[in-house]
Amino acid sequence: MLTGLRPTTFAFAPWQSVICHYEIKHCIHSLPFSSLSYAGGDHFPIFIKSIEISGNKFSFIADTNFANKKWMDEDCKSIKVSGTYDTLKWFSYSAPMSKDSHKKALKALLLSKNTGSEIYFGYIGAGLIKEANCNYQSKGLMYENDMVYSIYHSI
Known part of the structure; x- marks a missing residue:
């Protein structure tokens, strides 16, 4: 010993x-x-201005809330995030990444837009891929603790 x-x-x-x-x-x-x-990862307060949902695909435009916390790219006053739930990518995953969690995340984003309320949106790992200035791509969303997280690569 x-x-x-x-x-x-x-x-x-x-x-x-x-x-x-x-x-x-x-x-x-x-x-x-x-x-x-x-x-x-990290998360940021945003206000959803518009959102489109079609099956597993989604796209939304949101204003960032500089008063509370700057977006990861400090010059982004508005962001666009689009993507889809990549069924093949996440097929072998169980919790926390699931189609059910993705749907809950989309419902939370839609509710935030409809009520005009702030929601926290973020990423896990390299969960948002920057396509252009303030435009991002996602391979799935996750809803946890009243916040929405984007995931792109495996967790």
Whole structure:
């Protein structure tokens, strides 16, 4: 038995920590379920100005809310996001990426537009691919904790 070694906590981000005992021989991971713990990412307050939904395809235009938080490209006062739920890409995935979560995300975006209310929209990992200035592409949406996240590559 090793003596004189104390447990050490390494904090990588507010939502995750790793407690290691005996020089990283035994580690206990503490990762509460949070969308940002999947692969990194961020979210931003937006106002949906227009939205089109056709089956799995979607496109929306939103104003960013600079008063609360600047969009990831600071010069974007308005963004356009379009995409589809890529059934083949996400076929083997279970939670958190699912067609049901994608539909919930679309409903939340539509409700935000219809009520004129702010909604938080973001990305997980490289979840938004920039096509042009302030125009982005998504391969699926996820709804979690009253926020919508875009996913492009695997989680």
